[in-house]
Amino acid sequence: MALDRQTEIAPYEAPEKDLYEIGEMPPLGYVPKKMYSWAIRRERHGEPDTAMQVEVVDTWEIDSNEVLVLVMAAGVNYNGVWAGLGVPISPFDGHGAPYHIAGSDASGIVWKVGERVTRWKVGDEVVIHCNQDDGDDEECNGGDPMFSTSQRIWGYETPDGSFAQFTKVQAQQLMPRPKHLTWEEAACYTLTLATAYRMLFGHEPHDLKPGQNVLVWGASGGLGSYAIQLINTAGANAIGVISEEDKREFVMSMGAKGVINRKDFKCWGQLPKVNTPEYNEWLKEARKFGKAIWDITGKGVNVDMVFEHPGEATFPVSTLVVKKGGMVVICAGTSGFNCTFDVRYMWMHQKRLQGSHFAHLKQASAANKLMIERRLDPAMSEVFPWAEIPAAHMKMLRNQHKPGNMAVLVQSPRTGLRTFEDALEASRR
Numbered sequence: 001m002a003l004d005r006q007t008e009i010a011p012y013e014a015p016e017k018d019l020y021e022i023g024e025m026p027p028l029g030y031v032p033k034k035m036y037s038w039a040i041r042r043e044r045h046g047e048p049d050t051a052m053q054v055e056v057v058d059t060w061e062i063d064s065n066e067v068l069v070l071v072m073a074a075g076v077n078y079n080g081v082w083a084g085l086g087v088p089i090s091p092f093d094g095h096g097a098p099y100h101i102a103g104s105d106a107s108g109i110v111w112k113v114g115e116r117v118t119r120w121k122v123g124d125e126v127v128i129h130c131n132q133d134d135g136d137d138e139e140c141n142g143g144d145p146m147f148s149t150s151q152r153i154w155g156y157e158t159p160d161g162s163f164a165q166f167t168k169v170q171a172q173q174l175m176p177r178p179k180h181l182t183w184e185e186a187a188c189y190t191l192t193l194a195t196a197y198r199m200l201f202g203h204e205p206h207d208l209k210p211g212q213n214v215l216v217w218g219a220s221g222g223l224g225s226y227a228i229q230l231i232n233t234a235g236a237n238a239i240g241v242i243s244e245e246d247k248r249e250f251v252m253s254m255g256a257k258g259v260i261n262r263k264d265f266k267c268w269g270q271l272p273k274v275n276t277p278e279y280n281e282w283l284k285e286a287r288k289f290g291k292a293i294w295d296i297t298g299k300g301v302n303v304d305m306v307f308e309h310p311g312e313a314t315f316p317v318s319t320l321v322v323k324k325g326g327m328v329v330i331c332a333g334t335s336g337f338n339c340t341f342d343v344r345y346m347w348m349h350q351k352r353l354q355g356s357h358f359a360h361l362k363q364a365s366a367a368n369k370l371m372i373e374r375r376l377d378p379a380m381s382e383v384f385p386w387a388e389i390p391a392a393h394m395k396m397l398r399n400q401h402k403p404g405n406m407a408v409l410v411q412s413p414r415t416g417l418r419t420f421e422d423a424l425e426a427s428r429r
Contacts, residue, residue, distance in 0.1 A: 004179040004372055009109075009123045009420050019056065020165065022386045023413040023427050029122045031068065031112055035059045037164035038389050039099040040084055042092045048393035051084030052163075057099065060160055060168035065135075067120060067171050068112040069128065072423065073187035074162035075105025076384075076392045076406040077222070078334060083156055084393065088337065094157045103162030104130040104155035107177055107186035108411070109420055117171045125177040125420065128162070129190050129364040130154045132170050145360040146198075153358065162187075163389055165411060172361050178372045182418050184407040185378045189371065192222035192405060193230075194359035197367035199307060199329045200230055203354050206327040210235030212304040213297045215321065217314055219256060220247035220403035223331070225379040227307050228254040230367075233375055239296050239303065241314075250403040254379065258296030262314075265289045271316040271340040282316075290321045305329060312336030319353070320345055327352040379404040383415050 014027045019034040026032055039055040062068050080102040083091050091100045110124040120126070133140050134150035145151060155161025160168045177186045200208040208214065214231050218224040219240025231238040232255030240256040242248060248259045262268065267285040272278035293303060302323035308315065311333025318328045319341040328351065333339070345351065359367070370376050381404030384392040389408050395401040409415070413426040 004176060012424060022165070023411055025411070025424050025427050026070075029111060031059055031166075033059060035165040037099075037101045039101055040091075041099050042086070042090060045086035045090065046084065047397060048081060048084040049390040051086075052102070052390040052393070055099065057101075057164070059166050062112060062114050062168055064114040064116040065171055066114045067110055067117060067169055067174060069106065069108040069126065069167050069169060069174075070111045071103075071106050071108045071162050071165060071167050071410040072183040072412040072420075073107050073383075074103045074389075074408050074410055075188040075191060076389075076396060076408060077104055077191050078332070078396060079104055079153065079156040080163075080393050081397045091156060091159070094152075095159045097159035100159045101161045101164050101167075102155055103164075103167070104153060105187055105189070105191045106162035106167060106410075107183050108167070110174070111166065114171070120171060120174055124174075125179070126174045127177050127186050127190050127368065128154070128167070128169055128173050129175060129194055129359070129361065129368075130156075130173070131358050131360060131364070132158060132173065135172075146357055151357075162410070163408070175365055175368045176372065178368075178374075179418065180374060181371075181378060182416055183412040183423065184383045184409060184415055185380050188222075188380045188405040188407040189226070189376075189378045190364065190368070191358070193226045193367045193371065193376070194364040195331055195356070196223055196226040196230055196307075198359035198363045199331055199356045200227065200234070200305070201366075202359065202363055203327065203329060203356065206305065206329075206352060206354070208234050208236055208305065212236045213257075213301065214238050214305045214307055215293065215303045215318070216240050216256070216307045217310050217318075218334075219251045219254075219259065220244075222379070222405040223309055224251075224307070225254050225404055226376070228256050229376050229379075230370075231255070233370065237297070239293055247403050254377075260289070260292045260296075262289075264292075267317055268313045270312060270338060271342060274342055274344075283320075286317050286320050289317060293321060302326065309333070310335040312338050312340075315339040316341050319351065322351055324349040325351065327354055329354040329356050331356045331358075380407055382406050384408045386410060 313335035
């Protein structure tokens with residue numbers, strides 16, 4: 001299937017103002033002095049519904065290699081919760097700006113380009129991946145940009161995220177927007193999809209191969225739903241783990257070979273001291289969990305890879321059930337950061353523990369191409385209006401969100417719009 005092509009935005013008339021209301025469109029390429037944002041300040045650190053408040057702030061100035069993007073819609077990720085809480089670190093300890101605008105996913109329109117930017121022009125429709133770097137060290141030039149000392153996550157380690165009318169990004173963060181998706185669908189997937197892609201394909205020689213088996217924690221969430229689709233697309237087998245039985249059907253619909261409900265077992269949390277009665281009870285229960293995996297993969301067939309992100313609650317079991325020479329790859333610690341495991345199984349069975357952090361442009365682009373080619377579904381669950389951005393993060397904090405990925409509207413006036421012209425017409429009604 002041919003890739004989508006960029007199309008020109010037809011000329012239209014709009015007044016030039018210093019500030020536009022949410023959903024109101026400026027003239028193409030006109031940059032107002034001010035913009036609306038959902039801002040966090042250090043003194044407001046706390047749950048998202050108190051940390052995030054609407055503020056009118058200056059519209060970003062861009063450097064020669066940067067791009068200003070009119071944000072049509074944005075994605076909701078857990079780093080927005082972390083930014084509000086100020087844990088595990090406060091974003092202000094990194095960037096030092098007076099306020100922080102969260103949001104590390106977006107779809108939108110290129111509104112202004114720096115003088116050194118040649119790949120993009122005003123009017124291009126884009127999605128944004130969240131990796132930034134300075135581009136001037138060895139890792140950025142022949143190595144892996146994710147290993148650069150300048151590597152940072154836009155919207156978390158930078159103050160200029162997507163929960164505002166305009167966002168400032170590096171030109172290398174932009175990718176073409178899949179035209180068959182709505183603005184909100186296009187906004188919800190890049191962070192989780194690219195993260196899952198690198199976890200599965202970015203760590204040779206343990207890159208995913210056809211026929212392999214992968215245990216996927218949090219299989220109904222944003223990361224998990226893309227992991228399962230990628231595993232299925234690669235000709236491998238995903239075994240999804242859920243915590244609520246009503247998520248089973250969704251996980252199977254994404255392409256999982258089988259699903260396990262972790263609430264059927266009692267082996268979660270930090271590992272008990274080895275060779276104590278508590279450890280023996282844990283091991284017995286963990287082996288029951290391993291037997292549930294065999295019921296899907298076949299007797300004695302352990303998983304080649306474990307797709308980890310809960311961390312503290314699940315890590316001891318992950319390191320036990322992965323096969324000899326297999327890999328546990330982890331990108332987060334949503335249940336806690338103090339991971340424990342029985343190191344005997346690690347060295348005797350020569351297992352690999354691999355940390356993984358987002359993705360570089362080539363990996364993000366490869367994942368985005370799969371979306372453009374309609375090989376993947378964005379698995380969007382809920383869409384929230386601009387006024388409910390904090391509420392969306394509260395649902396995520398409390399684990400009350402539906403399976404899949406959440407999106408929020410910014411400049412797009414309503415859901416279901418696929419072109420800028422549709423959004424412009426809707427904004428005038």
